Amino acid sequence: MSDANDTLQMNDVLAGIEQAFGPESAFTAEPVSEPEKQVLAKVFGDDGYQDYLQDQINRQVIRDYLLNARILGFIDKDQLEEILHRAASFEGRAVLALHMIMRSVEEAWNLAQECGEGSLQVLRPVPGSPPQLELIPQR
Template sequence: MHLQLDKLVESIELAFGDELPFVTGPLTEEQKSVLVQVFGDEGYQSYLQDQVSRQIIRDYLTNAVVLGFISDRDVADLQGKLATTELRSAMSLQMLMSAVEQAAELMSQGVPEPLEALEPTPKSPPHMQLITN
C-alpha cells in the first residue's frame, strides 16, 4: 500500500478551509519586507518547528498526567533530557504516534535517539510504504 503524502496533506488542508488572516489591517511595503525577512529566515523556521515540538510534548504529558497514566514525578524525571531540538523533535514524533494511554511505556523507554534525515530518491513523489502487522 502506497500513501501519497502530498495528496493526503492537500486533502487535510482542504478540510480546514480558509486560513485566518495574519493581520487585521493593511500593511505597508516596508512592513511586508520586514515580515518576509523575519519569517522567511531559516532560523525562524527552526524556531517555529521547535515550538511545535515543545507544544506537542507539553500537551501529551499534561494529558497523560491529568488522565493518570503517568505521574508528575515521571515528568520531572525528564528534566534536562530534552535539552536539544533534535531530542525534542524525536520525542514529539514518538508522542504523536502513541496514544496517551501508552505514556508510561513511552516514558520507560526513555528519550529516543535523534532523528536522521532521509534522502529521497530523485524525481520520486513523496510517499510512504506502510507495513502492517
C-alpha cells in the same frame, strides 16, 4: 483496508487536509504595506525563524501530550520528570515530540521508561534525515 493497487499520494492527502481546514485566519488586523511585507518575508523566511517555529511546535506537542498523560493517570510524577529531562534541548524536544505524535497517551509510561533508560531513539525514517517533522510543500 486499502486495495493493493491503491497508492498513497502524499500531495493528495495533504491537499485534502488543507482543504478541510478552510481559509486561514488573518495574519494581521491591519493592512500590511509593501515595505512591511518585505521585512516580514525576510524574518519569516529565515532559517533561524523556521527553527524557532519548529521548536515552538515541538514544545506545544510535548505540553499537550504530557498534560493529557498526567491528568488521565497514564504517568506519575516521577515518570513525568524522566520525560522532562529529555526536553531540555532543541534536539531532545524534537525527538520527544515526534515520539509523542507517533504514540497514544496510554503509552506514556513506556516513553518515560525509555527516557529513563536512555534508550529513546531518534526516529529517522530515511537515513540521514533530521529528527524532526518536516513540512511537505504543496505543489
